[in-house]
Amino acid sequence: MKVPDAIERVLLDEETIAARVRELAAQISADYADAEDLVLIGVLKGAFVFLADLARRLTVPHHVDFIALSSYNRGAVSMGAVRLIMDTRASVTGRHVLVVEDIVDTGYTLDYLLRTFRARQPASLRTCVLLNKPERRRIEVPIDYLGFEIPDVWVVGYGLDYADRFRTLPYIAVLKREVYEQRSGGTENQRSGENGVAR
Amino acid sequence: MGLRDDVAKVLISEETLRARVAELGQAINATYTDADCPFLVCVLKGAFMFLADLTRNLEMRHEVDFMEISSYGTGTVSSGVVRILLDLEQNIEGRHVLIVEDIIDTGRTLDYITRNLQTRNPASLRVCTLLSKPSRREIDVPLDFVGFEVPDEFVVGYGLDFAEEYRNLPFIGVLKEEVYADSE
Numbered sequence: 389m390k391v392p393d394a395i396e397r398v399l400l401d402e403e404t405i406a407a408r409v410r411e412l413a414a415q416i417s418a419d420y421a422d423a424e425d426l427v428l429i430g431v432l433k434g435a436f437v438f439l440a441d442l443a444r445r446l447t448v449p450h451h452v453d454f455i456a457l458s459s460y461n462r463g464a465v466s467m468g469a470v471r472l473i474m475d476t477r478a479s480v481t482g483r484h485v486l487v488v489e490d491i492v493d494t495g496y497t498l499d500y501l502l503r504t505f506r507a508r509q510p511a512s513l514r515t516c517v518l519l520n521k522p523e524r525r526r527i528e529v530p531i532d533y534l535g536f537e538i539p540d541v542w543v544v545g546y547g548l549d550y551a552d553r554f555r556t557l558p559y560i561a562v563l564k565r566e567v568y569e570q571r572s573g574g575t576e577n578q579r580s581g582e583n584g585v586a587r
Numbered sequence: 588m589g590l591r592d593d594v595a596k597v598l599i600s601e602e603t604l605r606a607r608v609a610e611l612g613q614a615i616n617a618t619y620t621d622a623d624c625p626f627l628v629c630v631l632k633g634a635f636m637f638l639a640d641l642t643r644n645l646e647m648r649h650e651v652d653f654m655e656i657s658s659y660g661t662g663t664v665s666s667g668v669v670r671i672l673l674d675l676e677q678n679i680e681g682r683h684v685l686i687v688e689d690i691i692d693t694g695r696t697l698d699y700i701t702r703n704l705q706t707r708n709p710a711s712l713r714v715c716t717l718l719s720k721p722s723r724r725e726i727d728v729p730l731d732f733v734g735f736e737v738p739d740e741f742v743v744g745y746g747l748d749f750a751e752e753y754r755n756l757p758f759i760g761v762l763k764e765e766v767y768a769d770s771e
Contacts, residue, residue: 389646390646430635432653433651433652433653433676436629436635436638436639436651436653437639437642437643439635439639440635440636440638440639440640440746441639443636443754443755444636444755444756444757445757446755449589449590449752450755451751451752451754452632452635452751452754452755453632454631454632454635454653454655456653456673473673474655474672474673477632477655477657477672478751552650552651552677553648553650555642555650555651556642556643556645556649556651557643558643
């Protein structure tokens with residue numbers, strides 16, 4: 389499969405991601421070996437690829453649920469003002485909740501999710517994040533299981549998009565700067581908002 | 588592992604799934620161009636795993652969106668009418684829509700979703716399903732891309748669940764009868 393012209397370079401190839409997802413799945417399976425009722429909550433749209441691969445590698449029984457969010461002021465720096473578009477299907481009260489996210493940069497979205505779920509009194513609440521951009525952090529959020537730390541570059545693929553493009557590339561790649569500087573498009577703006585805020 | 592003990596047999600192995608999903612990807616690659624920029628509609632939850640693998644085989648420009656639906660209850664089964672819990676983020680008017688489903692059995696839900704999306708005037712509307720159970724069909728729905736035809740057995744795995752369990756099995760298996768018999 390040829391690499392699109394808009395891509396500057398491949399940051400994490402398929403094999404590297406697959407190996408790390410297997411490690412995360414092994415760790416999670418060990419940690420939740422005795423957990424009665426584990427639910428993985430994927431944040432749409434970005435986390436669906438990661439969740440699909442992670443869930444298949446888990447050896448512990450679990451349920452899968454999804455949540456969809458949107459930001460109130462698209463494009464502006466969000467202070468965590470997140471709108472819940474679709475809530476989970478099932479209640480999380482009394483259950484072991486693992487939030488699955490594709491990327492954390494400012495931390496506002498994950499912070500919102502943690503506050504939301506904590507209020508519902510789960511048995512436990514942890515986070516599993518594929519990519520972390522620590523340079524971009526604005527608010528402290530706990531990451532219990534992390535795939536990779538990455539620099540502050542615009543990444544696409546494996547669920548991450550630019551204006552809904554490049555989301556399903558099987559690898560994670562750095563977008564050419566001129567592509568995202570041409571227009572401030574993108575429903576998931578990695579500079580001014582956060583991946584995963586808008587669906 | 589416990590979940591696997593509930594599976595009577597593996598119907599479609601992980602390797603067979605991977606190969607067939609790649610073939611479906613090639614068929615879709617041959618159908619659409621970059622200019623078409625097909626709009627893939629994934630019906631949650633069951634189809635997310637199939638979607639994740641299918642789309643990684645696509646070479647043309649495309650977009651992905653999600654719908655989540657739930658049934659209103661027993662009274663509406665024959666009409667296929669479902670409640671839309673999460674609608675598409677984007678307008679599909681003039682777009683080439685490809686519905687991605689995990690399994691088609693009676694066809695009633697798909698028929699309703701198809702009619703619902705048709706009212707939004709897409710440029711074209713096709714359906715890609717991983718599994719089809721033709722023996723269960725009650726309404727004729729055109730399927731453009733089909734992964735496997737399966738017999739009328741209780742299948743789980745690769746996104747398909749029984750009471751929310753077994754979804755994450757990496758293969759398609761047939762559930763042991765004693766597992767689901769109790770609940771019926």
